[in-house]
Amino acid sequence: MSDHQWSALMKGDESYAGSKSFLKMQRTIQQLLGFPYVLPTHQGRAAENVLFSATIKEGDVIPGNAHFDTTKGHIEYRKAVTVDCTIEVPEAQSKEHPFKGNIDINKLEACIAQYGKSKIPMVIHTVTCNTGGGQPVSMQNLKDVAAVCKMHGIPLIFDSARFAENAYFIKVREDGYQDSSIKEIVKEMFSFADGMTMSAKKDAIINIGGFIALKDEKVYQACCTYGIIFEGFITYGGMSGRDMECLAAGLMESTEYDYLHARISQVAYLGDLIRAYGIPIVEPAGGHAIYVDAKAFFPHIPQTEYPAQVLGVALYEEAGVRGVEIGTVLADRDPRFPGKSAHPNWSFCVWPSPAAFIPITTCRSWLGA
Numbered sequence: 001m002s003d004h005q006w007s008a009l010m011k012g013d014e015s016y017a018g019s020k021s022f023l024k025m026q027r028t029i030q031q032l033l034g035f036p037y038v039l040p041t042h043q044g045r046a047a048e049n050v051l052f053s054a055t056i057k058e059g060d061v062i063p064g065n066a067h068f069d070t071t072k073g074h075i076e077y078r079k080a081v082t083v084d085c086t087i088e089v090p091e092a093q094s095k096e097h098p099f100k101g102n103i104d105i106n107k108l109e110a111c112i113a114q115y116g117k118s119k120i121p122m123v124i125h126t127v128t129c130n131t132g133g134g135q136p137v138s139m140q141n142l143k144d145v146a147a148v149c150k151m152h153g154i155p156l157i158f159d160s161a162r163f164a165e166n167a168y169f170i171k172v173r174e175d176g177y178q179d180s181s182i183k184e185i186v187k188e189m190f191s192f193a194d195g196m197t198m199s200a201k202k203d204a205i206i207n208i209g210g211f212i213a214l215k216d217e218k219v220y221q222a223c224c225t226y227g228i229i230f231e232g233f234i235t236y237g238g239m240s241g242r243d244m245e246c247l248a249a250g251l252m253e254s255t256e257y258d259y260l261h262a263r264i265s266q267v268a269y270l271g272d273l274i275r276a277y278g279i280p281i282v283e284p285a286g287g288h289a290i291y292v293d294a295k296a297f298f299p300h301i302p303q304t305e306y307p308a309q310v311l312g313v314a315l316y317e318e319a320g321v322r323g324v325e326i327g328t329v330l331a332d333r334d335p336r337f338p339g340k341s342a343h344p345n346w347s348f349c350v351w352p353s354p355a356a357f358i359p360i361t362t363c364r365s366w367l368g369a
Contacts, residue, residue: 001205001206001207001246001250002205002249002250002253004249004253005205005206005246005249005250005253007249008242008245008246008248008249009242009243009245009246010242011242011245012240012241012242012243012244012245013241013245014240014241014242015235015241016233016235016236017233017235018235019235019236019241019244020241021241021242021244021245021248022040022235022236022241022244024244024245024248025038025040025211025244025245025247025248026038027248028247028248028251028252029211029213029251032183032186032187032251032252032255033186033187033190033196033213034187034190034191035190035195035196035213035214035215036214036215036217037213037214037215037216037217037220038211038212038213039211039212039213039214039220039223039224039227039234039237040209040210040211040231040234040235040236040237040238040239040244041209041210041211041212041227041231041237041238041239042208042209042210042231042237042238042239043199043201043208043209043210043238044070044159044161044197044198044199044200044201044202044210045070045074045199045210046210046230046231046237046238047197047198047199047210047211047212048070048071048074048197049074049226049230050212050223050226050227050230050231051157051195051197051212051223052074052075052078053078053223053226053230054219054222054223054225054226055121055122055155055219055222056075056078056080056121056122057078057080057121058078058079058080059079059080059119060075060078060080060081060119060120060121061080061081061082061083061111061115061119061120062075062080062081062082062083062120062121062122062123062124063082063083063085063103063107063108063111063112063120063123063124064082064083064084064085064103064123064124064125064126064159065084065085065086065101065102065103065124065125065126065129065132065137066084066086066101066126066129066130066131066132067082067084067124067126067131067159068126068130068131068159068161069131069330071124071126071159083111085103085104085107085108085111086100086101086102086103086104086129086132087100087102087103087104088104095283095284096284097284098136098138098169098173098174098284099135099136099137099138099141099169099173099174100129100132100133100135100136101126101127101128101129101132101135101136101137101166102137102138102141103123103125103137103141103145105144105145105148108123108145108148109148112148112152112154117152117153117154120152120154121154121155122154122155122156122157122194122195123145123148123149123154123155123156123157124157124158124159125137125142125145125156125157125158125159125193126158126159127142127158127159127160127162127163127166127189128162128165128166128169128286128287128288130161130162130288130326131326131330133282133286133291134162134165134282134285134286134287134288134289134291135282135286136165136166136169136170136173136286136287137166138170138173138174139170139174139177139185139188139189140174142189142192142193143192145192146192146193149194155194155195155216155219156192156193156194156195157193157194157195157196157197158189158190158193158195158196158197159196159197159198160190160196160197160198160203161198161199161201161202161203162202162203162287162288163186163189163190163196163198163203164182164186164203164254164255164260165203165260165264165286165287165288166189166287167182167185167186167189167255167260168182168257168260168261168264168287169287170185170189171185171257181257182255182256182257182260183255186255193215194214194215194216195212195213195214195215195216195219196212196213196214197210197211197212198210198211198212198213200247200250200251202288203250203251203254204246204247204250204251204254205250205253205254206243206246206247206250207243207246208239208243209239209243209244209246209247211237211247212227264287267285267286267287267288267289267290268284268285270285270290271283271285271290274290274292279292279297280292280293280296280297281293291326292311292323294307294308294310294311294325294327295307295308297311298310298311303327303328304328306325306327306328306329308325308326308327308328308329309325309328309329311323311325312324312325
């Protein structure tokens with residue numbers, strides 16, 4: 001956390017109800033993101049649990065762009081299903097496409113036509129798309145998806161753990177936004193959403209916490225009931241006052257260009273170093289991690305033997321660098337096709353320390369370079 005957040009931590013108001021720290025967090029979210037109703041939770045997955053308890057029922061269908069694993073898990077726990085509507089990027093364009101997290105409008109409309117509005121309680125747009133390689137979503141795509149949702153009367157919910165990163169990519173990659181501030185872009189992004197969930201451990205840079213923010217008071221009231229059952233009273237939701245103070249400060253700091261540019265540039269730098277050794281990665285680099293294409297890295301290992309898990313274990317054995325598999329195991333089985341994974345086999349490594357440089361020569365030897 002920053003020095004401002006450490007300072008905020010010391011000012012936490014731990015009142016059970018009516019905490020000044022909650023009111024500060026609420027005002028910050030209202031002003032920065034534009035949602036009038038705010039419900040704190042202890043993590044992003046807790047926000048999903050509360051929101052989905054109030055809105056999703058058995059047999060529902062939830063379209064989106066490569067739902068995150070906890071999102072998918074909470075949906076399937078309620079005997080509903082997800083439909084991945086992420087765009088398919090042709091191989092020739094795979095390295096150049098700036099917004100590979102976009103939802104394919106034709107896929108979305110086909111999903112709505114197939115299942116009907118009554119079966120679709122929401123569309124979930126993840127910004128950035130973590131499961132898809134940390135890839136961003138364009139402002140134009142947010143507008144287009146919102147227009148489809150509005151036409152059919154379906155709420156649009158943003159999974160917003162890395163929303164500030166997404167705003168950064170819009171600024172540097174999308175025409176018409178180069179002169180806009182990150183906060184201006186953020187405000188426009190969320191103008192298209194009916195609600196959001198957030199794991200604040202990411203783009204609010206705090207130790208623990210999350211929240212739901214909504215524009216519909218009726219949905220908010222329904223969520224309050226489940227929030228009290230699962231999380232705590234509606235003015236703390238499993239968070240301490242000091243964490244809410246830090247969250248408010250973190251939201252303001254993470255939406256500054258200089259901070260985002262410094263951190264995201266480090267990720268891109270790591271990607272350049274890895275790619276220079278011939279390691280196949282998902283391009284362009286995402287905002288928070290480099291994703292290694294494990295199937296291309298280990299072409300001799302069939303997907304049924306989990307090449308991304310093998311890569312993650314080998315990386316830790318060689319260098320003590322922790323990565324995580326985003327593929328066969330994480331995605332679990334597609335219930336319609338037993339034995340078939342719902343996602344490609346990827347693995348990513350983050351920027352933990354200079355130790356991240358250690359395994360690159362090892363990776364070279366694995367490739368026979």
